[in-house]
Amino acid sequence: MSLSADTLLERMELKKSQKLWRNIAVLALILLGLALVSNQVDIPNQASHGSNHIARISIEGFILQDNEKLAILKNLAQDNKVKAVIVHINSPGGTVVGGESYFMALKKIAAKKPVVAVIGSLGTSGGYMTAIAADYIFAYKGSITGSIGVMMQAAEFTELADKVGVHFNTFKSGDLKGAPSPVEKITPKVAQYMQRSIEQVKDMFVNMVADARNMPVEQVEKFADGRIIMGSEAVKLHLIDAIGDEDNAIAWLQEHRNIPKSIKVIDWRLEKKPPLLDEFISTFSGTPDFIEGMFSGGMLALWSQPSQLH
Numbered sequence: 001m002s003l004s005a006d007t008l009l010e011r012m013e014l015k016k017s018q019k020l021w022r023n024i025a026v027l028a029l030i031l032l033g034l035a036l037v038s039n040q041v042d043i044p045n046q047a048s049h050g051s052n053h054i055a056r057i058s059i060e061g062f063i064l065q066d067n068e069k070l071a072i073l074k075n076l077a078q079d080n081k082v083k084a085v086i087v088h089i090n091s092p093g094g095t096v097v098g099g100e101s102y103f104m105a106l107k108k109i110a111a112k113k114p115v116v117a118v119i120g121s122l123g124t125s126g127g128y129m130t131a132i133a134a135d136y137i138f139a140y141k142g143s144i145t146g147s148i149g150v151m152m153q154a155a156e157f158t159e160l161a162d163k164v165g166v167h168f169n170t171f172k173s174g175d176l177k178g179a180p181s182p183v184e185k186i187t188p189k190v191a192q193y194m195q196r197s198i199e200q201v202k203d204m205f206v207n208m209v210a211d212a213r214n215m216p217v218e219q220v221e222k223f224a225d226g227r228i229i230m231g232s233e234a235v236k237l238h239l240i241d242a243i244g245d246e247d248n249a250i251a252w253l254q255e256h257r258n259i260p261k262s263i264k265v266i267d268w269r270l271e272k273k274p275p276l277l278d279e280f281i282s283t284f285s286g287t288p289d290f291i292e293g294m295f296s297g298g299m300l301a302l303w304s305q306p307s308q309l310h
Contacts, residue, residue, distance in 0.1 A: 053266045054084045054250070054259065063094030063126045065101045069270040073105040076268055077112055083263060084113055084253045086246060087134060090120035091127030096150055096201055099126025103208065106133035114257040116249040119143045119240065124228060125150075128239070129205065132212035136252055138244035139231035145239055146229030148209060148220070150201045152194060154180035213238055 055076055076082055087106065093099060109115055110133060117134035119127075124147035131137050131145075139145060170184060179190040206224045210217045215238060223229065223237060234240045242248065246265075253259040 050081065051264075052081050052083050053264050054086060054253065055079075055082045055268045056086050056088065056246075056265050057268050057270055058088045058090070059102060059127070059130055059270070060088075060090045063091055063098040063102065063130065065095065065098045066271075070101060070105050072268065072270050073102075073109065077105075077109040082113060082268075084257060084259050085109055085115045086249050086253075086265065087115060087117045087131070088120060088246070089117055089123045089127050089131050091124075091130070092122050093125025093127050093129070093147065096126065096205075099129035102126075102130040103133045106130065110135055114253055114259070116252060118244070118246055118249050119145060119231070129208060131240075132209055136242075136249075136256075137240040138242055138248055138252075139234060139240045140245070141230065141232040141243055143231035143234075144228050145231060145234045146223065147226055148202075148205055148224040149226035150198055150205060151226075152180075152198060154186075155182045156180075156184075156186065157182050209239075 057073075057076070076085065085106075106115055115134045117123075117131040117137045119131055119137065119139035121143065123131050123139060123143060123145045128145055128148065168184070170181065175187070175189055176193055180186055180194060202224070206217060206220050209215070209224070210220045213220075229237065229239060231240065231243060235243060244252075250259075250265065254261055
């Protein structure tokens, strides 16, 4: 029996619809399976290891104050099975308080056991602030370090608002309350105050470097203008101690801190691995980690180029 053209078209559309919904159902099942697996699998934050070892930790991306990670560092400091720590740093920096919090946490570890830092592609600003807590710093010749300094960014929309006929009325108790504000012109008084605040935090950073690296403040000031410094030059300036990688770090611990060669290096993760579903979704989102940090408030100890934040 022959079918009319309309009937054929209807059947073709039905098959298309069935195929579409079948694919949607399969995708939904896959996502559901990933969610169930990720919720059932408990991925530890730290090494569940009973023997003596060197702990390896990684500090990457935009640095924020993170109480969960700091708690793990505190546990690491108190774990008698951890005989030394190797810190891998690959970060352009982040908030000043974020870098300072890591510095303080690593200093507490270094008071109990040796700590060595290995800077990868980036160890600038807050990333470098973190590194100087270590007893010894390695970097590659091509590592980007330095960028000692701080900044604060504030957008201003007053001229744009005027063009579209929008006016903002702000009532506040003092000239400096809520400054800088995107809906107010930056006055000379506000600019002067903000610059003074920036200089105060910058002086704090310079003094941290001078104390940690056993250098005169005047010497640090010479290159504390925010410039980046390659690893090969950083050795000459005493910002780092030597060119090398993790193997060099282990050898240094064995030679200078009497760490036995038989001790293994074990990863301590500073955060739980994200659920598989979240990891799957984030693969397609492409949202850089630093965006959250840019809106976190506070001053930034940061150097970055867009292509190096991914």
